[in-house]
Amino acid sequence: MTRAFLPGLTVALGVLALGLLVAFTVGRYPVSLTELVDVLLARLTGRPSGAPAAVENVVLLVRGPRVIAAVMVGAALAVAGTAFQGLFRNPLVSPDILGASSGAALGAVLGIYFTLGVIGIEVLAFAGGLIAVAAVYVIGSLLQSRDPILVLVLTGVVVGALLGAGVGLVKYLADPYNQLPAMTFWLLGSLAATTVSDLVPLTVPIVLGTAVLVALRWRLNVMSLPEDEARALGVATGPLRIAIVTAATLVTSASVATSGIIGWVGLVVPHLARALVGPDFPRLIPTAAVLGGGYLLLIDTLARTAAPVEIPLGILTAVIGTPFLHLAAGRHAADLVVSTRS
Amino acid sequence: MILDRRTLLVQLAAAMLAPRAARAATVTDGAGRSVPVPPRVERVFPAGPPAAIFLYTLAPELLLGWPRANRPQEREFLLPDVGGRPEVGRITGRGNTANLEVVLALKPDLILDVGSVNPTYVSLADRVQQQTGIPYALLDGRFDGIPLAYRTLGDLIGRREQGEALARNAEDTVKTITGRVGAIPPERRPRVYYARGPRGLETGLGGSINVETIELLAQNVAGGTRGGLANVSLEQVLLWNPDVIITIDQDFAATVFSDRTWAPVAAVHARRVHLSPKLPFGWVDFPPTVNRLIGLWWLGKILYPELFPEDLRKLTREFYARYYHVTPDAAQIDRVLAGRD
Numbered sequence: 001m002t003r004a005f006l007p008g009l010t011v012a013l014g015v016l017a018l019g020l021l022v023a024f025t026v027g028r029y030p031v032s033l034t035e036l037v038d039v040l041l042a043r044l045t046g047r048p049s050g051a052p053a054a055v056e057n058v059v060l061l062v063r064g065p066r067v068i069a070a071v072m073v074g075a076a077l078a079v080a081g082t083a084f085q086g087l088f089r090n091p092l093v094s095p096d097i098l099g100a101s102s103g104a105a106l107g108a109v110l111g112i113y114f115t116l117g118v119i120g121i122e123v124l125a126f127a128g129g130l131i132a133v134a135a136v137y138v139i140g141s142l143l144q145s146r147d148p149i150l151v152l153v154l155t156g157v158v159v160g161a162l163l164g165a166g167v168g169l170v171k172y173l174a175d176p177y178n179q180l181p182a183m184t185f186w187l188l189g190s191l192a193a194t195t196v197s198d199l200v201p202l203t204v205p206i207v208l209g210t211a212v213l214v215a216l217r218w219r220l221n222v223m224s225l226p227e228d229e230a231r232a233l234g235v236a237t238g239p240l241r242i243a244i245v246t247a248a249t250l251v252t253s254a255s256v257a258t259s260g261i262i263g264w265v266g267l268v269v270p271h272l273a274r275a276l277v278g279p280d281f282p283r284l285i286p287t288a289a290v291l292g293g294g295y296l297l298l299i300d301t302l303a304r305t306a307a308p309v310e311i312p313l314g315i316l317t318a319v320i321g322t323p324f325l326h327l328a329a330g331r332h333a334a335d336l337v338v339s340t341r342s
Numbered sequence: 343m344i345l346d347r348r349t350l351l352v353q354l355a356a357a358m359l360a361p362r363a364a365r366a367a368t369v370t371d372g373a374g375r376s377v378p379v380p381p382r383v384e385r386v387f388p389a390g391p392p393a394a395i396f397l398y399t400l401a402p403e404l405l406l407g408w409p410r411a412n413r414p415q416e417r418e419f420l421l422p423d424v425g426g427r428p429e430v431g432r433i434t435g436r437g438n439t440a441n442l443e444v445v446l447a448l449k450p451d452l453i454l455d456v457g458s459v460n461p462t463y464v465s466l467a468d469r470v471q472q473q474t475g476i477p478y479a480l481l482d483g484r485f486d487g488i489p490l491a492y493r494t495l496g497d498l499i500g501r502r503e504q505g506e507a508l509a510r511n512a513e514d515t516v517k518t519i520t521g522r523v524g525a526i527p528p529e530r531r532p533r534v535y536y537a538r539g540p541r542g543l544e545t546g547l548g549g550s551i552n553v554e555t556i557e558l559l560a561q562n563v564a565g566g567t568r569g570g571l572a573n574v575s576l577e578q579v580l581l582w583n584p585d586v587i588i589t590i591d592q593d594f595a596a597t598v599f600s601d602r603t604w605a606p607v608a609a610v611h612a613r614r615v616h617l618s619p620k621l622p623f624g625w626v627d628f629p630p631t632v633n634r635l636i637g638l639w640w641l642g643k644i645l646y647p648e649l650f651p652e653d654l655r656k657l658t659r660e661f662y663a664r665y666y667h668v669t670p671d672a673a674q675i676d677r678v679l680a681g682r683d
Contacts, residue, residue: 029577054580054606061603062576117593118540175410177391177628178590181571182539192575193541195603308564309547309572 005283008276012287016071016294023067023301028308029058061196069194069202070300071293073259074269076206076251078292081266082273082284083213083248086224087241088149095252095266098156098245102163103132104256109170109183118193121186122201122257129253132163137245148241149227188312189260191300202258209251213285216244220281262313264321265296271325369497372482372490373459375467380451380477383499387445387476389455390432392483392631395623396456398424399632399665400492400508401501406430406448415683416622418674421667425622433470446474452498453478456491456631458551483631484554489513511664512635516558519638522649523559532645534560535584535609538571538627542587542594542604543579547572551630555637556588560645576603583608586645587615590627592682616644617681622666636661654679 024036035051039059042049049056080095088097096102107128111121140148140155167187174180213220222235223244230237255262272295273288296313299320303311367379386404388394394408402421407430417425430448431441433455445453453474455467459482471478479498481491489509496505523531534556538544546552548565556562563582564574587609589595595617604610618626618637625637639657642650655675663669670678 027577028575029581057603057606058577058580062580066575121540177624178538181544185539185544185573190573192573193543195601304575304577308567308574308578309569310575310578312573 005277005287008273008278008283009287009290011276012273012291012294016290016297019071019294019297019301020067023070023297024059024063026301026305027058027063028305029054029062031055031058031063035059065196065199066191066194066300066304067297068199069191069258070297072202072206073191073255073262074265074296075289075293076210076255077262077266077296078269078273078288079210079213079285080248080252082270082281082288083216083220083244084266085270086220086281087244088153089224089226090153091271092267093153094263095248096160096256096263097153098136098249099132099160099163100129100249100252101256101261101263102160102167104129104253105187105261106132106163106166106170108186108257108260109167109174112179112182112186113170113174115179122198125257126201126205126253129256130249132159133245133249133253135159137242147227148238185312186260187314189262189314189317190303190310190312191259192304192310194258198258202254205250205254209247209249209254210289212243212247213251214289216240216247217282217285220244220285224281259313262296262317264317264325265292268321268325269295369479369494371467371479371494372487373464373467373480375464375480377471377477377479377498379498383451385448385450385452386499387430387448387450387453388432389453389478390457391629392456393454393481395629395633396481396483396491396631397454397495400495400505401499402667404499406450412622419622419662419666419668419670419678433466442470442473445470445476450476452476454481454495455479456481456483458483459487483629484551485512485516485558485634488516488632488635508632508665512632515635515638519642520558523642523646526646528561531560532585533563533582534586534588534645535563535579535582536626537587537589537594537598537615538591540591540593542589542591542598543574543576544571545574546570546627552627554630555626555634555641558638559641560586579604580606585609585612585614588618588626588641588644589615590618590620590624592617595681614644619678619681620683621678632665635665 025033035055036059039049039051039056043060077095084093084095084097085091104125107124108121111124116124136152136156136159139159140152143151145151171180171183174183219235219240222230222233223237223240227237269292270288273284273291277283277287299316300313303313303316368376369379371377383404385406386397387406388397388409391409394405397405402424405424405427407428409430409432411429412420412425431444433445453470453476455463455478457463459480463480467478467480479494481487481494483491489512492505492509492512496502536546536553536556545564546562547567547569548562549568550570552571553562557565563584585608595615598604598610598615599613609615618624619640623629623633625640626634636658639650639652639654643654658675658678659669
């Protein structure tokens with residue numbers, strides 16, 4: 001099944017544009033449209049703005065970085081999810097299938113347990129995600145099998161469960177008054193604390209990983225074929241798989257390290273993108289990136305505006321994501337077939 | 343820990359078989375439960391951190407151990423032989439780390455729990471008491487409940503006079519402090535934001551035990567929503583624009599003045615961000631029991647310096663002597679007031 005690329009991508013871009021418009025204009029701190037335009041124009045042209053300092057502060061240092069982070073994290077999770085769904089030939093795979101999120105979670109709760117600062121916690125989370133996936137890959141490669149993909153998924157599930165037990169143990173040992181709530185909040189996911197200084201460590205791995213996945217978008221079509229067919233087409237599946245897994249892990253770990261655990265985006269958005277442009281990866285990857293950015297941005301805007309208290313992102317993405325997935329699965333059952341051979 | 347099997351069996355048998363010989367003396371605990379008064383109390387098992395602290399203040403030598411071992415910087419402000427007692431786990435709060443067999447092997451005469459008195463803890467108390475045959479008293483750790491809790495515990499462990507003295511002192515402290523602030527209508531009191539977490543974006547909502555000290559003396563900016571702990575966005579804090587920020591996080595306290603994003607907040611601008619003392623136990627938030635009484639003086643002086651002319655160092659020394667049975671020297675008080683670990 002093929003769908004027109006441009007109309008589909010336009011819809012995704014429309015969602016992102018709508019998200020940006022809404023996200024910049026609404027928030028707990030009242031900022032009028034004229035003030036917003038004034039601050040942004042002043043920033044672009046370098047002249048001093050006429051808006052109050054507090055408004056400028058909100059737009060440039062509080063809301064701005066958070067909007068950018070939401071777009072990047074959403075795009076990263078969507079692209080990683082799309083790539084993994086193709087690579088594992090399974091429509092129910094999400095970016096954390098190889099343990100990236102569980103590894104990051106263990107890193108983060110350890111950071112909180114040892115009362116490290118924000119940067120320490122983020123570094124441990126990022127490293128935890130990378131180490132977990134590396135371990136899964138090494139263990140998976142050691143097991144000889146005719147179906148390396150299946151072994152990899154199984155190893156990921158096993159290691160993920162083990163890491164989950166580790167998280168449980170650390171939570172159990174944590175100080176129930178101070179550390180435990182911090183861990184719980186982290187595991188529910190939030191972009192509330194995003195600052196300008198978070199953007200650099202977030203951007204570098206995400207841009208790098210996404211660039212690799214975009215560059216490999218043609219190969220992903222081949223990788224979504226069964227192993228022997230892909231090999232018969234002359235593709236070196238082993239190295240290619242490592243490249244895809246590394247890139248997807250890089251973006252997932254960086255996202256999770258900044259935002260905490262945010263499920264469902266990497267699972268749902270690829271389906272929505274597939275409904276828009278069909279299963280061909282060269283079209284799917286860019287569409288998923290744009291759509292994922294807009295999708296998480298809209299959800300995060302809801303998370304920070306609905307109540308004086310933040311609604312954890314992980315809860316909102318699940319509540320909003322599950323019906324979407326159901327709808328996508330029901331309406332476009334054919335699109336759930338990930339392979340291009342549909 | 344080696345379990346004395348015979349003791350365990352005897353205790354279990356006692357619990358299961360014989361309805362214990364009816365004793366005349368029972369005491370009504372904070373949950374309205376009737377708790378038999380043990381004939382002689384020499385060993386008390388604290389169900390959680392507030393219970394350990396509460397018991398320590400009234401009868402330190404009865405304390406079997408601590409739910410978590412005290413760190414060296416905390417032990418400095420506790421009686422040397424009691425502060426260093428071993429870790430025994432907890433049977434209340436979030437997570438159960440004490441094994442009931444271990445509890446039995448320690449042969450406590452009484453199990454004490456201090457904290458929220460709600461149906462969850464009441465049923466836990468009933469179950470443990472039934473399983474172990476050891477009287478289990480549940481006392482209310484909120485400021486309103488502390489005097490009665492001291493009197494009840496005094497009755498239970500045969501220290502009526504000392505319990506009464508601490509009950510009076512706690513009552514007087516709360517009455518004195520709230521009396522001075524009472525004349526100020528609630529809407530004229532300083533608007534306080536309570537910051538937790540390294541980024542200061544975790545806060546206590548209205549009515550939560552975490553902000554009981556703050557809400558007694560000031561307006562909690564997050565008080566409009568009722569609940570426990572929650573995350574808020576910096577935009578929301580900017581909108582609240584609190585006059586004063588109270589925090590327990592030293593990372594946050596160390597960075598907030600150099601953080602551009604916090605600069606517009608009135609409290610930051612006026613340099614009214616205060617790090618709560620936490621040695622040996624927190625002054626404003628946790629554990630939620632008597633350790634927060636001295637925090638009321640501290641908060642009173644911060645919020646209403648003209649109403650609280652007392653010397654905080656002197657108050658600190660008196661409080662530590664009366665409740666913690668130690669007399670800190672000037673350097674130690676400096677360390678406490680600095681609020682760092």
